[in-house]
Amino acid sequence: MNSDTRKKIVRTFVQNKAALVGLALSLIVVLTCLAAPYLPLPDPVNQTLSKRFKSPSLEHPLGTDNFGRDVLSRVIWGGRVSMVVGVLSVLIAMGLGTIIGLITGYKGGYIDNLTMRVVDVLMCFPTLILGILFMAALGSGMTSLIIAIGISIAPRFARLCRGAVMTVRQNDFVEAARSMGMSDTRIMFRHILPNVLGDVIVMGALWVGAIIITEASLSFIGLGVPPPTPSWGRMVREGLDFMGHAYWVSVYSGGAIFVTVIGFNLFGDGLRDILDPKLRR
Amino acid sequence: MLSYTIRRILMAIPTLWVALTMIFILVRVIPGDPTTAVMGDYVTEKSMAVLKQQMGLDRPILEQYGLYLFNFVRGDFGNSLITGLPVIKELKNALPHTLELTFFGLLLGTVTGIPLGILLALKRNTFWDYAGRFLSLAGLSFPSFYIAVLLILFFSMKMDLLPVMGVGNAGNFWDRMHHLILPSLTLGLLMMSYLTRMTRSTMLDVLGSDYIRTAHAKGLKKIKVILKHALKNASVSIVTVLGIYAGILIGSSVMTEIIFNRPGLGSLIVGSMLNRDYITITSIMTVYAAIVILINLLTDLSYGLIDPRIRYE
Numbered sequence: 154m155n156s157d158t159r160k161k162i163v164r165t166f167v168q169n170k171a172a173l174v175g176l177a178l179s180l181i182v183v184l185t186c187l188a189a190p191y192l193p194l195p196d197p198v199n200q201t202l203s204k205r206f207k208s209p210s211l212e213h214p215l216g217t218d219n220f221g222r223d224v225l226s227r228v229i230w231g232g233r234v235s236m237v238v239g240v241l242s243v244l245i246a247m248g249l250g251t252i253i254g255l256i257t258g259y260k261g262g263y264i265d266n267l268t269m270r271v272v273d274v275l276m277c278f279p280t281l282i283l284g285i286l287f288m289a290a291l292g293s294g295m296t297s298l299i300i301a302i303g304i305s306i307a308p309r310f311a312r313l314c315r316g317a318v319m320t321v322r323q324n325d326f327v328e329a330a331r332s333m334g335m336s337d338t339r340i341m342f343r344h345i346l347p348n349v350l351g352d353v354i355v356m357g358a359l360w361v362g363a364i365i366i367t368e369a370s371l372s373f374i375g376l377g378v379p380p381p382t383p384s385w386g387r388m389v390r391e392g393l394d395f396m397g398h399a400y401w402v403s404v405y406s407g408g409a410i411f412v413t414v415i416g417f418n419l420f421g422d423g424l425r426d427i428l429d430p431k432l433r434r
Numbered sequence: 435m436l437s438y439t440i441r442r443i444l445m446a447i448p449t450l451w452v453a454l455t456m457i458f459i460l461v462r463v464i465p466g467d468p469t470t471a472v473m474g475d476y477v478t479e480k481s482m483a484v485l486k487q488q489m490g491l492d493r494p495i496l497e498q499y500g501l502y503l504f505n506f507v508r509g510d511f512g513n514s515l516i517t518g519l520p521v522i523k524e525l526k527n528a529l530p531h532t533l534e535l536t537f538f539g540l541l542l543g544t545v546t547g548i549p550l551g552i553l554l555a556l557k558r559n560t561f562w563d564y565a566g567r568f569l570s571l572a573g574l575s576f577p578s579f580y581i582a583v584l585l586i587l588f589f590s591m592k593m594d595l596l597p598v599m600g601v602g603n604a605g606n607f608w609d610r611m612h613h614l615i616l617p618s619l620t621l622g623l624l625m626m627s628y629l630t631r632m633t634r635s636t637m638l639d640v641l642g643s644d645y646i647r648t649a650h651a652k653g654l655k656k657i658k659v660i661l662k663h664a665l666k667n668a669s670v671s672i673v674t675v676l677g678i679y680a681g682i683l684i685g686s687s688v689m690t691e692i693i694f695n696r697p698g699l700g701s702l703i704v705g706s707m708l709n710r711d712y713i714t715i716t717s718i719m720t721v722y723a724a725i726v727i728l729i730n731l732l733t734d735l736s737y738g739l740i741d742p743r744i745r746y747e
Contacts, residue, residue, distance in 0.1 A: 277726040279685025407580035415575035
């Protein structure tokens with residue numbers, strides 16, 4: 154990419170106000186979550202039963218929950234789980250999907266046929282259901298959560314990457330590389346991969362939001378990171394039991410999910426608009 | 435059309451077979467012996483062997499696989515490991531609740547989302563377009579369970595209008611519909627957001643084509659151009675999206691069922707997951723796969739109806 158195209162991309166991005174707002178929102182959320190240990194917040198796990206169900210006040214801006222824990226502090230600490238799971242799962246899905254897509258798209262033939270049939274079937278299942286199944290296979294915990302979600306979404310990346318590879322494969326430079334005697338692996342990773350990476354990254358950006366929702370849904374069901382580590386999905390679930398007199402626990406932790414996801418979605422949408430001129434309207 | 439229909443139905447069978455095979459493999463991959471799950475950790479070797487024999491787990495893996503496929507074709511899913519009742523019975527109880535919920539969610543989303551998308555495309559780059567695009571993106575950023583929480587808070591707790599829990603009295607049609615409003619509204623809002631966005635961008639593609647300009651130029655009424663020329667050509671893409679999101683909606687119905695305490699497939703699969711009831715899990719996965727494959731089949735068939743060219747390919 155030369156510096157002219159880069160400048161143009163940056164300019165289009167800056168002009169896209171929605172994308173800028175999205176970037177700002179996601180950055181604020183990510184930085185706040187990263188800074189959690191350094192912020193003057195009450196302990197998110199310690200229970201103070203005398204302070205149960207305090208409504209939002211100066212001392213507790215978002216109120217306290219059924220164990221007297223500060224909701225704001227729990228929302229910020231809980232965000233760390235969502236961020237880590239969101240980003241790492243996307244990376245796993247991108248990595249796995251890209252490799253599968255590269256090989257099947259480049260090689261074609263029966264490997265391609267067989268793999269794509271399996272991918273099609275995996276895409277049949279709702280992501281959440283697949284996630285539930287993989288969580289059951291891997292046991293609870295943060296690592297299994299990341300792997301479960303990553304594997305559930307990888308087929309979608311494989312499909313996208315395969316399609317892109319099949320288009321790039323037609324180019325003369327691939328033929329040239331082959332006639333120079335380069336190995337298939339070298340052609341795939343050095344010549345084709347850089348050309349499909351853009352598509353994969355845009356899709357990754359678009360999926361971070363959806364993955365944060367999937368993670369929250371899994372922990373809402375009780376298949377997420379085990380307590381006492383705070384996580385957004387479980388906080389909404391816990392708050393549901395006392396919605397009548399303490400709405401703030403569910404409403405604010407769910408609100409955190411919404412703000413984060415809309416930030417990533419606006420950003421991802423903007424990124425796609427920039428890299429795909431066909432959609433720029 | 436008949437030969438097209440038959441061809442599509444025949445093509446769905448291998449997909450279903452691959453899906454069944456994958457479910458079989460995935461469930462076998464889950465660690466933890468199903469027998470320990472049923473009987474607990476403190477179990478004698480002997481009683482475990484008896485149970486294994488009952489469940490057919492002592493047979494060669496290929497024989498288990500063959501039996502699984504054979505039983506599926508016969509519609510026999512085995513007995514639940516927890517309740518001991520035939521799983522097919524539980525499925526028969528749960529499935530109508532899920533289908534009912536998904537159907538109304540889909541209906542609500544379709545009748546609002548498609549017209550909204552068309553309107554936004556016509557009002558392109560105006561205030562309404564920006565507002566509509568932002569709102570539909572916001573709709574996609576809500577986890578389904580959070581929409582449900584907000585709806586409950588407003589309609590059930592503040593206004594005291596609608597029930598929160600359960601499916602209502604089975605014999606009383608109006609009571610059941612009354613209980614269905616909030617859950618289907620939850621799914622409907624999601625579906626509306628998806629469809630508004632996709633309809634808008636598809637319509638924009640079509641509205642830019644030459645034949646639309648021609649139709650305008652020869653003096654056709656605007657409404658006729660939009661509905662007969664533009665919408666009809668956009669409908670193949672819209673139906674595709676409708677099919678894809680109907681599948682996604684079934685995933686979201688899991689969360690909705692849990693929040694509203696509806697005894698559908700979602701509640702059943704989460705319950706059996708927590709109890710490690712492998713037989714029920716396998717069966718529900720099979721049902722989900724079958725539903726999604728059926729949706730894909732219907733999508734394919736409607737292509738044939740919408741665009742006669744597709745029938746002859």
